[in-house]
Every structure is written in structure tokens, then in C-alpha cells.
Amino acid sequence: MLHYFRALYGIVTRELWRFLSQRGRFLAALVRPLVWLFIFAAGFRSALGIAIIPPYDTYIPYEVYISPGLIGMIQLFNGMQSSLSMVYDREMGSMRVLLVTPLPRWFLLVCKLLASTAVSIMQVFVFLLIAWFYDIQAPLQGYLWILPALLLSGLMLGALGMLLSSFVNQLENFAGVMNFVIFPMFFLSSALYPLWKMQESSELLYTLAKYNPFTQAVELIRFALYGKINDDALLFTAVSLVVFLLLAIWGYNPSKGLMPRKQG
Amino acid sequence: MRSNVSAVDKHPGLRVTHLSYAYAKKTALDNVSFQVDRGSCSILLGPNGAGKSTLFSLVTRLYVASEGTIEVNGKNLRRSTYKALAKLGVVFQQTTLDMDMTVIQNLRYHSALHGLSRKQARIRIEQELLRQRMFDRRHEKIRQLNGGHRRRVEIARALLHQPSVLLLDEPTVGLDIASRQSMVEHIHQLATQDNLAVLWATHLIDEVDDSDQLIVLHQGRVLADGWVTELLHDYNADNVSELFQQLTMLEQAA
Numbered sequence: 001m002l003h004y005f006r007a008l009y010g011i012v013t014r015e016l017w018r019f020l021s022q023r024g025r026f027l028a029a030l031v032r033p034l035v036w037l038f039i040f041a042a043g044f045r046s047a048l049g050i051a052i053i054p055p056y057d058t059y060i061p062y063e064v065y066i067s068p069g070l071i072g073m074i075q076l077f078n079g080m081q082s083s084l085s086m087v088y089d090r091e092m093g094s095m096r097v098l099l100v101t102p103l104p105r106w107f108l109l110v111c112k113l114l115a116s117t118a119v120s121i122m123q124v125f126v127f128l129l130i131a132w133f134y135d136i137q138a139p140l141q142g143y144l145w146i147l148p149a150l151l152l153s154g155l156m157l158g159a160l161g162m163l164l165s166s167f168v169n170q171l172e173n174f175a176g177v178m179n180f181v182i183f184p185m186f187f188l189s190s191a192l193y194p195l196w197k198m199q200e201s202s203e204l205l206y207t208l209a210k211y212n213p214f215t216q217a218v219e220l221i222r223f224a225l226y227g228k229i230n231d232d233a234l235l236f237t238a239v240s241l242v243v244f245l246l247l248a249i250w251g252y253n254p255s256k257g258l259m260p261r262k263q264g
Numbered sequence: 265m266r267s268n269v270s271a272v273d274k275h276p277g278l279r280v281t282h283l284s285y286a287y288a289k290k291t292a293l294d295n296v297s298f299q300v301d302r303g304s305c306s307i308l309l310g311p312n313g314a315g316k317s318t319l320f321s322l323v324t325r326l327y328v329a330s331e332g333t334i335e336v337n338g339k340n341l342r343r344s345t346y347k348a349l350a351k352l353g354v355v356f357q358q359t360t361l362d363m364d365m366t367v368i369q370n371l372r373y374h375s376a377l378h379g380l381s382r383k384q385a386r387i388r389i390e391q392e393l394l395r396q397r398m399f400d401r402r403h404e405k406i407r408q409l410n411g412g413h414r415r416r417v418e419i420a421r422a423l424l425h426q427p428s429v430l431l432l433d434e435p436t437v438g439l440d441i442a443s444r445q446s447m448v449e450h451i452h453q454l455a456t457q458d459n460l461a462v463l464w465a466t467h468l469i470d471e472v473d474d475s476d477q478l479i480v481l482h483q484g485r486v487l488a489d490g491w492v493t494e495l496l497h498d499y500n501a502d503n504v505s506e507l508f509q510q511l512t513m514l515e516q517a518a
Contacts, residue, residue, distance in 0.1 A: 003379030010376020014362070014369075021364045093360035100324045101377040102349035254328045 007103055008111045015082075015115035016122070025081075029123045032077065033070035034130065041066045053194055055226040067136050068222035069191025071146075072214060074127060075120045075154045076185065080178050082116035083161030087168060099254075106249045109162065113245075117154035124150055142225040149224035153217035156237050159244035160213070166251025189215040190222075213240040275338040277302040277429045277461020278323070283332030285318055292318040294484045296332070300461040300477070302428060305452050307472050308465040309508065310481035316465040317357075319481070320433045324354055337428040350378070353422035353460075357433040359414050361406045367393070367417050368402040371424060378425040385424075392420035412443035419451075423458070430454070432464045436471065448473065472504045480511055487511040 019025065045062035052059060089095035098108055128143065138146075164177055186192075188209045195215070199206040209215050216236035223230035279299040285292050293315045300306040310316050322329045325341060334341040339348040361370045368389060375385035393399040396416040406414060415435060422430060432451065436444040448471055455462045464471070472478060478495055480488040488495055488511055492504065501507035 002381075006376045006379050006381070010373050013376075014365075014373045017365065017369065018362065093356045093358045094362065096324060096326060096356055097354075097360045097374070098377070099326060100349055100352065100354055102346040103377075104346075254325055 004103065004107060007101065007108070008114065011098075011108075011111040012115040012118055015112075015119055019119045019122070026123075029074065029078065030126060030130075033074055033127055036070055036073070037063060037066065037131065037134070037136075051194075051196075053196070055223045055228045055230075063134070064136055065194070066192060067131055068225055069189070069218050071124050071127065071150070071221050072153065072157075072189075072191055072218040073186060074123050075117075075150070075157050075217070076182060076214060078116060078120035078123060079154065079157035079159075079161040080164075080182060081161075082112075082119070082158060083165035084178070086112070086162065086165045105252060105254070109249055109252055110245075113155055113158045113162065116158050117151060120154045120158075121147070121150050138225045139227060141227050145224045145227050146221060149220045152234075152237055152241065153220055156213060156217060156241040156244065159241055159248055163244050163248040163251060166248055185212060185214040188212050189218060191215075191218050213237065216240070275302070276300065276335075277337060278463060279333075279335040280319075280323075281333045281335075283319070283322065283329050283334065285322060285327070285329050285331075292484050293322075293329075296481070296484070296486050298479050298486060298489050300429070300463050302461045303456055303459045304477060305455045305462040305464060305473070305475075306477040306479055308463055308479050308481055309467070309469065309472060309504075310465075311467050313483075314467075314481045315484040316467075316481060317433070318484075320354075320356075320431060320465065323431060324352070325349065350425065351428045353425070353427035353430045355415070355418045355422050355430070355432045355435050357435075357437060359406075359418070361414060361417060361421075363407045364405060366403050366405050367398060367409075370406060370417065371421055374421045374424055380425065388424050388426075389420075392423050393417075396420045411438045412440075412447070415439065415443075415447065419454075423454075426458075427460070429461045429463070432462065434466055435464070436466070436468065444471070469505045469508060478504070480508065482512055482515055485515075487515055 041063045056064075086095055089098075098112075099105065101108060124146075131137075160181075164181065168177055188205065189212050190209065191214070195206060195209055198209055213236065216233045219230050220233040220237050223233065276299040281297050283293055283296040296315070296319065298306075308316055308319070321327050323334055323336075323341070325345065328342065334348075336348040337351040339351065341348045362373070365373075371389045371393070372385060375388065380388060389402075390399065393402055396419055398413065398416050398420060401409065401413065406417065409417070418435075430451075435451075436447055439447065451462060451464065452473065452475075454460055466472075472492060474492050476492050478488065478490065478492050479486060488499075488507075490498070495501075496503070496507055499507050499510050501510055
């Protein structure tokens with residue numbers, strides 16, 4: 001048991017340290033949502049009127065609406081990026097060091113996920129801090145409530161990335177997958193516009209967006225930030241996490257999964 | 265196959281029996297059997313594509329073999345997976361250290377993976393780094409070290425959890441001649457000092473020492489397995505290079 005705990009501690013510390021020592025990656029992770037917040041949202045606010053919808057109980061500026069979506073975006077990118085690093089690690093070998101560890105493989109993969117989620121939560125809080133000074137402020141207890149939500153959504157998006165990484169054998173392919181996964185997931189979600197707005201223009205897009213796990217993660221975060229629980233989103237995100245995680249663990253299983261096909 | 269396994273060595277360090285593995289279409293390993301005893305160094309010699317990497321992937325459990333068994337220190341890799349892996353130290357072909365972390369951070373990570381306590385880790389890291397003559401450089405980042413020094417850190421890492429089997433996958437790739445020679449000597453010393461079963465994969469014939477055991481792998485099959493001196497005598501060859509040529513020619517003729 002102690003062995004499990006020590007390994008978890010080791011894997012998480014390594015990931016955090018690696019993230020903090022790569023300043024470029026830290027900056028990029030922050031600049032992306034900030035560009036959306038400062039430029040896109042500022043330009044877009046006049047084009048879109050937001051009605052009063054839960055969890056908000058008043059009219060809100062567009063920047064406030066989009067912030068939970070951008071938090072989701074941070075976690076989405078982080079999840080994909082850390083699985084990208086798993087593909088890289090596998091090619092370069094440090095993933096192999098991890099996999100010869102005398103512990104069950106599912107546990108090692110869960111540790112990896114927890115580590116990358118910890119990194120994403122750090123990014124999110126730096127983003128929230130900057131947003132605070134930009135007058136996007138949630139009730140104080142919201143900053144506490146958001147933690148479990150971020151843990152769940154981060155794990156779910158990370159598990160999705162891990163699942164993809166178990167299918168893809170080369171870095172180049174993975175870049176393509178990222179474009180085909182990140183963009184549709186982000187734009188077909190409630191991150192940038194409320195779902196009812198989308199329903200006005202297309203019922204099909206609305207349905208797709210509604211069953212997009214990313215939408216559910218964003219809604220979970222949005223409600224949590226205002227101290228509320230969105231039951232549907234919670235359930236949907238949790239179920240997605242379980243499904244993605246099981247598939248990813250299967251994908252990394254040395255005898256049944258997809259690993260053996262990797263070698264050319 | 266080999267006659268001089270002494271009766272005392274009831275637990276060979278590494279034993280591979282009837283191991284076969286195929287990728288989608290190509291057979292990579294075909295009924296491979298051999299054993300490496302503790303305290304000795306076995307060279308797994310074969311050209312690129314002979315199946316060395318596949319063999320290493322199976323022993324390190326990146327994949328699981330469809331047929332055959334692998335035992336590490338008497339523990340079956342399939343049935344007692346974690347007990348077997350706990351006794352295995354590996355130096356992979358490519359550098360697998362974190363470049364932007366220091367020597368000691370890399371080793372601490374590895375100690376954590378193997379469940380060493382903080383105190384145990386500190387003691388073991390110090391011991392191994394002193395042995396590899398890298399203790400003074402423990403706070404340097406891996407990126408600042410040259411290839412030979414990185415390899416030494418990797419050997420220290422592979423030995424941290426006190427394994428009984430040490431696997432080295434072409435460990436001298438990218439090293440200059442002097443570092444290569446010192447590494448060959450050093451690993452031989454380790455095998456005796458620590459009573460390690462060393463399996464050293466290479467395609468470089470000059471890394472074979474006369475005192476070694478030699479396993480020749482070619483197109484997924486073991487062509488020869490025995491002490492170097494015996495094999496040279498049996499095949500009436502002057503040196504390993506000639507022996508290797510003879511074996512592969514015989515194989516092609518067959």
C-alpha cells in the first residue's frame with residue numbers, strides 16, 4: 001500500500017516539476033485562454049446577448065459566460081497535451097521506464113492522469129486569478145467548489161487523451177487527431193455560446209453539443225463556480241470518465257490491447 | 265544446452281523458455297530459449313532486426329508473449345508479474361532520463377516508483393552514484409551531462425532497487441571508444457560484485473569478451489548459445505566475428 005502511495009507521489013511531483021520547469025509550456029497554456037478572454041470575448045460581447053440562465057441570476061457580460069468554457073479549454077488542451085507527451089514518452093522510452101514498474105498498469109495510468117489533472121488545476125487557478133483582476137469574479141466559496149469539479153473534468157478529459165494516445169502510434173498522427181478532436185469538441189459545446197442559442201439555429205448541432213462530454217464538463221465547472229451542482233452534468237462527466245478510462249486501460253494492456261500492433 | 269551450470273545456481277537470474285512472438289504478419293521470435301546465470305554476463309549478439317528489441321519488450325513487459333515463459337529470479341513474469349519486475353533493472357537503448365531534471369531528481373523518481381522510502385532512497389542513491397563516480401554531479405541537470413555520464417546515471421538508476429537481473433539494450437550507442445571500453449569493463453565487474461545476471465544486447469562484435477556467455481540471435485532464432493571459448497572451439501573459429509559469419513552462413517544454407 002505504501003508502495004502505491006510513494007509511486008503516486010513520485011509521478012505527480014515529476015509531472016508538476018516538469019511543467020514548472022518548462023516556462024514556454026506554462027506561458028502557452030495561459031496565453032491561449034487569455035487571448036480568447038481579452039480579444040475574442042471583448043469583440044463578441046456586443047454580438048451576443050445572454051439571457052438569464054442558470055446558474056446566473058442576473059444579466060452577465062459575455063466574458064463572464066465564456067470563462068468556465070475557457071477553463072474547460074485549459075483542461076482539454078492539457079489533457080491532450082499530456083497524452084501527446086505519453087506518445088512522445090513511449091517513443092523516447094520514459095514511458096517504458098514507467099511501465100516496467102512493479103505495480104499494476106491501471107494504477108500507473110491513473111497516477112499519470114492524476115498528475116496531469118493536478119497540472120491543469122494549477123493552470124486554471126492562475127487563469128482565475130488573472131480573470132479576477134479583469135473583474136470576472138465568482139463568489140468566494142465558488143473557488144473551493146470548483147476544485148472537485150475540476151478534478152472530475154480534468155480526469156475525464158485526460159482519460160480521453162490517454163485513450164486517443166493508445167490508438168495512435170506516431171507523433172505526427174497525433175497532431176492530426178488533436179485537430180479533429182479539440183476543435184469540434186470545443187466549438188460544438190456550451191463553452192462559447194449557450195445551448196439554447198445553438199438550438200435556435202440547428203436542432204442537430206444542438207443535440208450533438210448536448211451529448212458532447214466537453215459540454216457537460218464545462219457546465220459542471222460553470223455551476224460549481226457559483227456553488228451549485230448540476231446533477232446531469234455531474235453524472236454525464238462521471239460516466240464519460242469511467243468509459244474513457246476503461247478503454248484507455250484496455251488500450252494499454254500488454255496482451256489484449258493495442259500495444260502489440262505498434263511495432264512496424 | 266549449456267553444460268556448465270553449476271548445481272549451486274538453482275535460481276538462474278533470467279530464464280527464457282520456448283519464447284515466440286509475432287507481429288501482425290512477421291515472426292519476430294521463434295522458439296527462443298536461453299538462461300543467464302547470476303554473477304555472469306551474457307551477450308545477446310545479433311544484427312539489427314534479429315529480434316533483440318522484441319525480446320527486450322517482452323522481458324520488460326511492454327507486450328506479453330503469446331507462447332513461452334520468462335522467469336526473473338525464479339518468478340514467472342506472467343503469473344508473479346510484480347515480483348518478477350521488482351528484481352529487474354533495465355537500461356534502455358535511448359536515454360530515458362528527464363533532461364531538465366537533475367541527476368538526483370531522476371533517481372528519486374525511480375526510487376518512488378519502486379516504493380523505496382525517503383531514507384532508503386537517499387542511502388541507495390548515494391551508494392550507487394558513488395559507485396558510478398557521479399556523486400559530485402548529482403545536482404547537475406541531465407542535459408548538461410555527456411553521453412557517457414548519462415549512461416552511468418542510467419546504470420545507477422537500474423541498480424537502485426537492487427535487482428538480480430540487469431538488462432542492457434545496446435547501451436554503448438553513441439559513446440566514444442574509450443567510454444565504450446570502460447563501460448564493458450564496468451558492467452563485467454558489476455556482474456561479479458553484485459551477483460547480477462547481466463544480459464547485454466548488442467550488434468557490435470568487439471563488445472564480446474572471451475569470458476562471456478554468448479547468445480547469437482538471428483532472424484528471431486537462437487543460432488548458438490554457450491561460453492565464447494567453447495563456441496570458438498566447437499566451430500573452429502579464430503574470433504567471434506568469424507564465428508558469427510559461420511553461423512549465419514550455416515543458417516542460410518539450411
